[in-house]
Amino acid sequence: MDIQQFQEELLSKAQDAKFEEAEFYYEKSNSFQVKIFEGEIDSYETSEEAGVGFRGLYNGSMGYAYTEKIDEDSISFLIESAKANADVLDEDDGTDIFEGSEHYSEHSRYSEELAAVSIPDKIEFIKEVEKKTLAYDSRITSLNYCMIQDFTEERVLANNKGLSLQGKTNGLIIFVSAVAKDGEEMKTGAGVRLTRDFNSLNAEEIAKEAAEEALSKLGETSIPSRKYPVIMRHDASASLLAAFTPIFSAEEAQKEQSLLKDKVGEGIGAETFSIVDDPFHPEALLGKNFDGEGVATEKTMIISNGTLKTLLHNRKTAKKDGVSSTGHASKASYKSTLSVAPDNLYIAPGEESQEELIAAMEEGVLITELSGLHSGTSTISGDFSVAASGFYIKDGKISSPVKQMTIAGNFFDYMNGIESVGADLKFVPGGYGSPSVKVKALSVTVD
Secondary structure, three states: OOHHHHHHHHHHHHHHOOOOEEEEEEEEEEEEEEEEEOOEEEEEEEEEEEEEEEEEEEOOEEEEEEEOOOOHHHHHHHHHHHHHHHHOOOOOOOOOOOOOOOOOOOOOEOOHHHHHOOHHHHHHHHHHHHHHHHHOOOOEEEEEEEEEEEEEEEEEEEEOOOOEEEEEEEEEEEEEEEEEEEOOEEEEEEEEEEEOOHHHOOHHHHHHHHHHHHHHOOOOEOOOOEEEEEEEOHHHHHHHHHHOHHHHEHHHHHOOOOOOOOOOOOEOOOOOOOEEEOOOOOOOOOOOOEOOOOOEOOOEEEEEOOEEOOOEOOHHHHHHHOOOOOOOEEOOOOOOOOEEOOOOEEEOOOOEOHHHHHHOOOEEEEEEEEEOOOOOEOOOOOEEEEEEEEEEEEOOEEEEEEEEEEEEEEHHHHHHOEEEEEOOOEEEOOOEEEOOEEEEEEEEEEO
């Protein structure tokens, strides 16, 4: 049974089974990953996952079910499971099936050219990256990782109200982690690329980025523990933003889990600070034309010059707050119920280069990497205390790498404390992006 036939039969039989409303959601993902070690394939993985999620309104309650099997028996299973699921709900939660938006973007998130690149060509390229990284400097002794990964995702959403949508996306990720050694000191540095354009990749550039990052950390020194002005490099800033993304969810606010509840229209950050969610940003790999309910997605200004313009909504949270959905209904997979999540969330770039931000700083710290974000952050209070790597800045220049640090602060204070925003916007895997940002002060403790 093909997926189109399965969809039609499921929706038809759901109606026969007295579902007032019914929705079909199909998702298929393929991925390929190769790790290289000393010129040879260290690991080679391919995976494929596909399944159907069914959602239906039965006796006033919404029931859910899912299956990996696309056959006749699964149709009955989905219908009966969703019925049973709906029966255990005590009352109508206000959720219904969406009829569709007036307009959907035709922006493509899929590259036919990337899909046509052969696996041998990808393997040859990542071998070249490893070779050039190891040859870059005699102090580069090995690589922790040298990996290339690509993915393709397809989605289909249809319902008994006449809505029928489909979308497809793909992308390629390269991650290289180089090890630099000088005497007894050993440091690592990474190079990362996200792209849909295989021909734009340059093995020498990626090798240089990873090697230089590792080499730059050699010769670390200590600095006094106290509050410093801080520049958060683009990747560190994106990681911190990702950790605190739940505060922008209307779902979390309605559960009293976000201090941004009832703050729309108020100033919550510096005037230099804006946050955007854009499903169509060309430098990000994620994003889609419709969300998990079938609402059309669009570029959304969340914070504009420090003022909170909106929280992220699905239709349920929007109805509760008396606003429109922002198109952020999320399904983590076909197995999942609906929640709220961004597509490509990023801090809007300014005009200064990272070098200009550094040059304007008399004394401070450049943070290049954060770790321990899962355990070291509280999205409810906004407090964070996380391990960090970086450099001491003196008289507008990078003076030296700093020994392992811990930086601490509060994210709500952090947003208000942003003094300058760089132009070097970059995205990290997962759909989060940021330029480098200069923050008035954070507590820095050197181990």
